[in-house]
Amino acid sequence: MSREERKPIVSSSSSSTCSSSDDEVHPVVRRRSTRDTELAGHQKDAGCCDPTSTPHRFLALLFMCLLGFGSYFCYDNPGALQDVFQKELQLSSTEFTLIYSIYSWPNIVLCFVGGFLIDRVFGIRLGTIIYxxxxxxxxxxxxxxxxxxxxxxxxxxxxxxxxxxxxxAVAQNSYAVLWFKGKEINMVFGLQLSVARFGSTVNFWIMQPLYGYVSKSYSGYKGLGVALFLASSTCVMSLVCTLILGWMDKRAERILKRNNNPGGELAKLSDIVTFKLDFWMVSVVCVAYYVAIFPFVALGQAFFVSNFHMTPDEANTVNSIVYLISAIASPLFGFVIDKVGRNVTWVFCATISTLLAHFLLTFTHLDPYIGMSIMGLSYSMLAASLWPLVSLIVPEYQLGTAYGFCQSVQNLGLAVVTIAAGIIVDSSGGSHFWLQVFFMSFLLVSLLATCAIWAYNRKHQGNLNMSPAQRATYHTSIAMQCRHMNRRPLLGNYVQ
Structure with missing residues (x-):
């Protein structure tokens, strides 16, 4: 996305909100190009061909969601075939977790840089295709x-x-904000997560049967490799969706003459030092919460086989419950949060309920489907409420950089914690008790960070935990304040 395509979202800081207030008070009149005749004379029949129409935007959302399907499907291939990996490649639990941790290590830096490259170099369309x-x-x-x-x-x-x-994933988030900034954003983030996690769920459903079928013709590790090749077809499908979405976005930019950054602000890597405490606490939640979910699922097959005496297929089924429920519940939570707001409260409730889920799985003998169902609902609740907070804190021209940083610190946590999780299991003789305690300690950190977000937002009268109506009033008040400041006499400060 070019620099001219972005406009700051109103945040709680007066400096950033004033820079965007003129656009809110005096909206820019967008005119269609005289050379563009795609919609000329057909406005009544344009329907889903009109980039401003709801059907067209939600068609774009479909491709936004599917562009991440292949990535999430393939990410958890090892988790669905943990027993096969360890048997055919003769891996210990620590060696197996290296498959997940090595995924995260480069993104400690490159994910942050990747977001910056979207903001300043590639643009969102080319960047998404490259990634x-x-x-x-x-x-x-x-x-x-x-x-x-x-x-x-x-x-x-x-x-x-x-x-x-x-x-x-950073590009996907940036696309969501570009097309759906406003009242629909929580639902959109939830729906994106829904489709992504459905990809993970389908992976857990079919990879074991797929390997079983392939292994009839290819024995040992060759069968594993062929199954992984077949899984890569989902990435080809996502690449096609990426190309279609890029074409749609370029067409919308041309027709609507998009210029979402009239102030000409340029994203810089040094912008990260200007972000305020609430953003840093959101980043802490990104790390502390997700390390209690992804490494748990990665090692979940062995956990359920050991603790609940399940077969690998049964363990995969219960392990996939988190993703299956999130695939259904995430857009629903997003829709509700769009209506009621209070994002920080939702994040707090999600962390508490996830802590409860881990407690039930560790200290009780209840059916594991109960704990995993609670975890799935909690995970959906958090994802739909946490990630939109970034767009309320950071100006839009910095969103790629901000989301990239969140992904970077999250990957740092995942890289370290995943290796530590494997070491804990190996050193405990295959027991997962201390690993569960380890995960719950991170959830307590997430809870404290959420309280810090709430306290900072309340102290600075921010909009992170407001209802939609309160946010609208807040934005209007900021816009009128900045308009009044801009109308003061140039030398007014020097009048005695």
Missing amino acids: MLIVLVGQLIFATGGVLGHFWLMIVGRFVFGIGAESL
Whole structure:
């Protein structure tokens, strides 16, 4: 996306809100190009061809969601085939978790840089295509390593896969804000998560049967590699969706003459030092909450086999419940949050209920479907309420950089915690008790960070925990204040 395509979202700081207030008080009149005749004379029949129409925007949303499907499907291929990986490649739990941690290590830096490159260099369309291609190449290398039985090559493939996948998620978030900034944004984030997690759920459903079918013709690690090659077809599908979405966005930009950054602000890597405490606490939640979900799911098959005496297929089924429920519940929570607001309150409730889910799985003998169902609902609630907070804190021309930083620190946490999780399981003789305690301690950190967001927002009279009506009044008040300031006499400050 070009620099001219972005406009700051109103935030709680007066400096950033005043810079965008003139656009709110004196909206820019967008005229269609005289050379563009795609919609001319057909406005009544334009329907879904009109980029401003609801059907057209939600068609774009469909492709936004599907561009991440392949990435999430392939990300959890190892989790669905944990027993196969460890048996055919003779891996310990620590070595197995390296498959996940190596995914995260490059993104400690590159994800942040990837967001910046979207803001300043590639633009959102080209950047998304590049990152999707990297994902596909990484998965193909990973599968090739499986066919050859070379674990080191599989690690290289996951490294490359990770470089593209997390930056792709940043691009996906930026697309969502560009097309749906406003009252629909929470639902859109929830729906994107829904489709992504449906990809993870389908992975847990079909990879074991797929490997079983393939292994009839290809034995040992070759069967594993062929199954991974077949899984890469989902990345090809996502690449096609990326190309279609890029075409739609370019067409919408041309027709609507988009200029969402009339102030000409330029994103810089140094912008990160200007972000306020509430953004940093959101980043802490991104780390502390997600490390209690993803590493748990990655090692979930062994956990349910060991603690609840399930078969690998049964363990995969219950392990997929988190993603299955989030696929259904995330857009629903997003819709509700769009209506009632109070994002910080929702984040607080999600963290508490996730802590409860881990407690039930660790200290009780209740059916694990109960704990996993609570975890799935909680995860959906958090994702639909947490990520939109960034767009309320940071000006839009910095969103790629901001989301990239959140993804970067999240990957730092995942890289370290995933390795630590494998070490804890190996050193405990296969027991997952201390690992569960480890996860719950991170949820307590997430809870404290959420309280810090609430306190900082309340102290500075911010809009993070407001209802939609209160936010509208807040934005109007800021706009009128800035308009009044702009009308003061130039030398007014010097009048004695």
